Amino acid sequence: MNDNNDDSFNEGTYKIIGQPIDRTDGRLKVTGAARYAAEFTLPRLCHAVLVQSTVPSARITRLDTRDAERSPGVLLVLTHLNAPALPQRGRAAVNPPAGRVMSLLQDDVVNYNGQPIAVVVADTFERATAAASRIQAMYTPQTSTLDFASAKRAPHAPATQGRAPSETSWGDFAAGVAAGEVKIDAVYTTPMEHHNPMEPHATVASWDGDQLLLYDSTQYVSGVRSTVAKTLGIPLDKVRVVSPFVGGGFGCKGSTWSHVVLAAMASRKLQRPVKLVLARPQMFGPVGGRPQTEQHIVLAARRDGTLTAMRHDVISHTSQIEDFTEPSSAPTRMLYACPNGATSQRLASLNVGTPTFQRAPxxxxxxxxxxxxxxxxxxxxxxxxxxxxxxxxxxxxxxxxxxxxxxxxxxxxxxxxxxxxxxxxxxxxxxxxxxxxxxxxxxxxxxxxxxSQPAAALATMLPDGSALVQSGTQDLGTGAYTVMTQIAAEALGLPLEKVRFELGDTSLPPAPVSGGSMTSASVGPAVLSACNALRQKVIMQAIRDERSPVKGLTPAQVTIDNGVLMSTVDPQRREELAAFLGRRGSPLVASGDAAPDAEEEKRYAAxxxxxxxxxxxxxxxxxxxxxxxxxxxxxxxxxxxxxxxxxxxxxxxxxxxxxxxxxxxxxxxxxxxxxxxxxxxxxxxxxxxxxxxxxxxxxxxxxxxxxxxxxxxxxxxxxxxxxxxxxxxxxxxxxxxxxxxxxxxxxx
Amino acid sequence: MQAFDYVRARSIDEAVLNLREPSTRCLAGGTNLLDLMKGDIETPVRIVDINRLPLNEIVPTADGGLRIGALVRNSDLANHRYVRERYPLLSRALLAGASPQLRNMATVGGNLLQRTRCYYFYDTAYAACNKRRPGSGCAAREGYNRIHAIFGASPQCVATNPSDMSVALLALDAFVDVRSARGSRRIPLTDFHRLPGSTPERDTNLDRDELIVGVILPPSRFGGRVDYLKVRDRASYAFALVSVATGLRVVDGRVADARVTLGGVAHKPWRAEAAERALIGRPLNNETIAAASDAAVVGAIPLRDNAFKVDLARRTVARSLRNAGAVA
Incomplete structure (x- = not known):
């Protein structure tokens, strides 16, 4: 991204960008006014509870739901026996990171302990919880692999490959090792971990005819929309995902997991809004975690410390249903000047829930x-x-x-x-x-x-001199609301309090997943682009306005500073922006987008x-x-x-x-x-x-x-x-x- | 959690009458009971809320001891001036437990009754738990047992008592004052909690119809020569891997009386009598301390994942004795 063609916005002279501004949403959060997914209450809302398997590998031979169905307040018990058949058995949208292999009650197969096997919906959360405990599952156990030490003996190369290849080499590793005078050859391990943000995963699903509305705690509203739409086999524009506040994500909310689709399925069946919130123990399994790794590193160096060879071979665990790679060899590929190296990523499949991105995968x-x-x-x-x-x-x-x-x-x-x-x-x-x-x-x-990834934003100047800036990105508690407000205020020449930033809604211009540390670098330029365009639009209108003190100046002679339109030549020619816009009476709108510069990416490592x-x-x-x-x-x-x-x-x-x-x-x-x-x-x-x-x-x-x-x-x-x-x-x-x-x- | 009836007891008599009904549990701070109910480990039909009962006084007794009402909150007890001055061991043990929020809710009676710590007991998905379902087996024995018992376990159960307070109360020779419709009795702390034996479903010798009304402390024999040392995986808000309560009376350079009790190592607060015997009558020096701490772990039987606790217990006893006796 090197889109520096706007001379009205001088790099290095920022007044608001960079400042230690308090979070613009801080007050909402500490007063409880910020609404998180589970806090959206709709008329006739009912409550779903996930029932999970208690074995690692099996076929479900009997699922006795009679007690649960007879429990007070129960509206629905959804299992593989009565769940609607989904396109491609629920796998139509497997497209990581947004779409993952989910457990959507399409068959009787259990691939891991903690896999969703039923959803119980009742009029209250308490009644749904009590009923859920009354479901009796009988299983025919299948062979399971639970021991990483034995699974890693037969590892496989990842089936799906992200941006980075699973195997790399440069120079001549063997020659490098031979040239080394001192060697290190050691194995390092890291354990399985689970993200556990303060706010667990939560979804409220509501259908209005064929239109689905999801309030979801997610790092990727667009990803949830496309995954849910494809999985259910409905058009993209029939799904709207709203996620104004997220109580931490750290990667586990970057993908759409089973509970989101299950909430939508239950809601469609009941024709009532359904809320599904995971309990804390349910955060350990069906919604990802950091995989266990075993990392074999070989270093060779000359006596003076010069590295002559590096090797980093990683085995991490994945599930039986999907390959996910923890790319631990990544730093070896880029950190030290070493002419010879080799890295590899391998996977060992276990009967556990699929692991996922966890902070700095x-x-x-x-x-x-x-x-x-x-x-x-x-x-x-x-x-x-x-x-x-x-x-x-x-x-x-x-x-x-x-x-x-x-x-x-x-x-x-x-x-x-x-x-x-x-x-x-x-x-x-x-x-x-x-x-x-x-x-x-x-x-x-x-x-x-x-x-960074492509992103878009929309900026609107309102007649009262304030601006509304929007992008369908997310704020996981990182400060995206605040930072985007700062960028917009800086570009528009407005004081911070005159800018409102909205995010977390698929009805806004699209933005990428809030993962990979790329929100600022992706959405920031889009916001900048939209706001620069809007500022130019305002100035163009002002210089044509008969009653404006800047009338007749060229665009380059006009600036907006702290909410005041003024001439750069004669600072006496000035007017409150609100006065000009109020006179005009209608809002001004500009959109903007930004995308990484493919040429720069080819040339440079960032x-x-x-x-x-x-x-x-x-x-x-x-x-x-x-x-x-x-x-x-x-x-x-x-x-x-x-x-x-x-x-x-x-x-x-x-x-x-x-x-x-x-x-x-x-x-x-x-x-x-x-x-x-x-x-x-x-x-x-x-x-x-x-x-x-x-x-x-x-x-x-x-x-x-x-x-x-x-x-x-x-x-x-x-x-x-x-x-x-x-x-x-x-x-x-x-x-x-x-x-x-x-x-x-x-x-x- | 299952549906239950809720009654609020207006008097102790009313509470104990209610306890005669089957499947009835008392609710005080709720810091353990509600977790157990949410996990379907406890499924009482009826809850008797005893929070309004007049059991929240801390009163000195005629003989110089202390009577602590069952509903006194852990925070209030730990920070009570009299307790801090006369029973610093108890105060320190309480403050080593849980978090401030939990201590503000948890009561003395509830602390005594908290269920044993074991991953497998707390997860009903494991069919094998003799504590939850007598005769079903013990998933912890073959499972992950880093936090489990090294003393007094049985083939049926290897869980540990998680209380810090009880370890101090044991060192202080406390009594538990209980009431039922049948009458009153005093249970010495040492007899209050049980080893699992073949009935691990019972953590204590409190009968189902009995209500704890208070704890009685005899006059403290140890003055300031006490120590509570808790070793854990993080600095706060963690159960003890090993904790040690020490009380010493030293007369003319020799140990006249001693209590060494351990937490986190057994199904009940564990009194290291062999360590006490190795101390009494001897000068309090490094040699005596080494002998006592060695004696403290004689007979320990570790499991697959908790062998480190034996040596850790020995080291913790030694450190605690040095702290209590101000031995460098």
Whole structure:
């Protein structure tokens, strides 16, 4: 995206973009006025509860629904025996990321424990819940695979391939290994995890004749619309999806899962609006999670630290019904200047729910493995871990050879190292003790690719001098409402409070999935384009208006600043925008769109970077691991809002701590159920687990990537942290732990 | 959750009369019972709300002890001045438990009655749970049992008692004051919770028709030589992997009296009597502490995933003894 042809909008002189503006929707949220999907109440609304399988692999031989059907208030029990047949048995819309293989009661086959096998609808939620517990399922068990260790012995290459190939190589790996004087060859593992946003998945489905309205908690309203339409076999324009607020998504709400379509099916059958909200334990299985990974890394280097070969072979788990790849080898493909390398992605199928995108897919788990391997190499070479990274600094993407749109990772390392005090580190393990505590300092590199996709927006200037700007994007709590409002206000020359931004509705101009850290870089330029067009339109109208003080000036001689139309030549010729528009009486509308520049994409590689330095404090006797501080510096291009950007990075780092030390969905060996499927036993950090987070930015706009100079910031925060913490644990204890999460029993 | 009848008891007599009815449970803070009901683990036909009963006083007793009403909230008890001064062990144990929100709701009686911790007990999709369905088996024995018992388990059940408060009460030789339509009795804390044996469906010796009205603390023998140490997977809002309550009385440089109790390791708060014996009569030094902490874990039988808890328990006892005795 390099659509910088509008001279009225001078890059670098922003007044509103970049400012630490409070969230424009903050008040609505803290007062409870923001309406989330499950809060949309419609006349005659009834309540659905999902019934799930309790076995990992089976045919359903009998489903006794009589008790449930006789329960008070029950309106419908939908099972594979009475569910309407869907086109292609419910698989008409499999098109990741939006459309996934769903469980839509089309047959008696159970592929994983927790698979939806029925939907119970009643007049109240409580009655539906009670009735749901009365359904008795009888199964004929089938063979199941639940053990990753045995499944990985016969892995397969992914059937579906996203943007990145499952196998890559550059240079000559074998020759590179032979040229190396020191080698690291180690296996790293990360566990299965589940997203668990505060707001669980929720859908309200309502039919008006053949028109379906869905209030859904989603990262992709357009994706839900197309998936539901195709799955049900109805035209796209018969489905509208509304999602004004989302209480966290992190990837699990990027796809349309079974419950959304099941709510629509139940609602159609009952001819009543149906609400279906997943219970917390239902977040562990039928709506994705981060797959388990096993990552084999080989590094070879000369004595001076120069990398001569890198290899990163990843096996991650997927389900029996669909291939999903956790691309953990991604950082090895782009992070270090190494002339010879090879990577591969393989899958091991288990009888579990299909995994999915979870914050920084691949890069979160992959930077853990790669950055720990680099630390091991640094120790093997007796070179400082930071120095080793600088000696292998990549000025171009090693695998593709493409230069970067912009890269300030070296500055990140230096800034964070200085603030952290890295120079004072004694590299010897167990050398930095404090009383009964072992202190460890570790480093990890953060990185995430910059993406953008086509998006569109609509901008309307209203007669009262305020603007309404719209795009069918989503705000998952990231700050999209606020950032888009800032961009619009900046471009239109309006004060912030005169701009209202609307999103989360398929009746608005389309926007891509709010995933892959690409909302700002995709929707931002579209909003900018629409608002620039609108501003020009307003100015064109004003200079033709008899009563306007700017009448007769050329467009270039007129500007709008803080809601005032004025001449750039003679500032005395000015008028409140509202006065001009009020006189005019009718709104002015402009649309805009933006798309990535394919040529630039071919020429350049676009990534964000960061350096993460972590300190751990470990009780020698009891093994408890604490994280007193993390210091990190990021190069993410221009920050569109300093405050929400800081929140994204801090939140990401917190999740990095969680990845390193806490999260682990434990699969029961016998049944394939997630054993700890609640927030008391599935641990994420509490406030007391997080010490000081000192985050800084290299504020260098990446204008080669977007006109706004911004790359995404939603995901990079979680990356690098796992490696930094694991390396710090090694430095503290002398124990090299290669399996996450690191818990106290591994370090005593 | 299944439908149930709700009655609000206006007096203790009315509450205990209600408890004579089958399938009736008392509702106090509800922090455990409601979770159990939502998971269909408990399916009472009737709930007796006892929150309006006059059981929320903390009153000193004539002999210098303390009487704590069953409905006193955990937060109020932990922060009560008298408790903080005379029974700091109890205060610390309470504050190590759960989260502030839960402590604000949870009561003393409810804390004593919280059900044991076990993934498999809490998920009715597992058919095998002797606690939920006597005779059905134990999914935890062959399942994932990192959090399970290392002491006193039976072939039928390996679950652990999750309470922090009860571990301190055991160290303080507390009594549970109970009432029923049949009369009153006092149950020593040590006899209140049960080992699973062949009847793991029963967590306590409280009869179905009995109501906890309070907890009685004898005068504290330990003064400030106490410690509550909880080791867990995260800094707060996590159950104990191992917790240790220690109370010591040292006279003329020798341990005159000691209590060492453990949480998170057994179906009930676990008293390490062998550790106490290894302390009494000896000078409180590192040698004694090492012997006592070794003694504390004699007889531990770990499961597949919780072997680390044996050594962790030993280390935690040692640390707690050093903390309580101010031994460097």
């Amino acid at each position: 691949g890069l979160s788990t992959g930077t853990f493995a790669l950055e720990v391997a680099m630390d091991e190499l640094a120790y093997a070479l007796a070179i400082d871990p930071l120095e080793l990274r600088l000696r292998n600094y990549a000025d171009a993407e090693p695998q593709s050879g493409k230069p970067f749109t912009s890269k300030y990772l070296r500055d990140c390392y230096r800034d964070a190292a200085t603030r952290f005090g890295w120079a004072r580190r004694n590299p010897a393990p167990r050398s930095m003790q404090s009383g009964r505590y072992l202190i460890g300092w570790g480093l990890g590199t953060a990185t995430f690719p910059a993406h 990534h964000s970077f960061g350096a993460v330095f972590a300190e751990v404090r470990i009780d020698q006797e009891l093994g408890e691991i604490r994280v007193p501080r993390i210091v990190a510096t990021y190069d993410v291009g221009r920050r569109l809002n300093a405050k929400t950007a800081m929140s994204q990075l801090r939140g990401g780092i917190v999740w990095g701590v969680s990845l390193a030390l806490f999260e682990h969905s434990v699969l029961d060996r016998q049944t394939g159920r997630i054993v700890n499927s609640n927030l008391a036993e599935y641990h994420v950090p509490v406030n007391a687990d997080i010490g000081r987070l000192e985050v800084a930015f290299i504020d260098e706009p990446d204008n080669r990537f977007t006109a706004l100079g911004a790359r995404g910031i939603g995901e990079i925060g979680i990356t690098g942290v796992g490696g930094a913490l694991c390396n710090a644990v090694y430095h503290a204890t002398g124990r090299r732990i290669r399996d996450l999460p690191i818990t106290l029993d591994q370090v005593v």
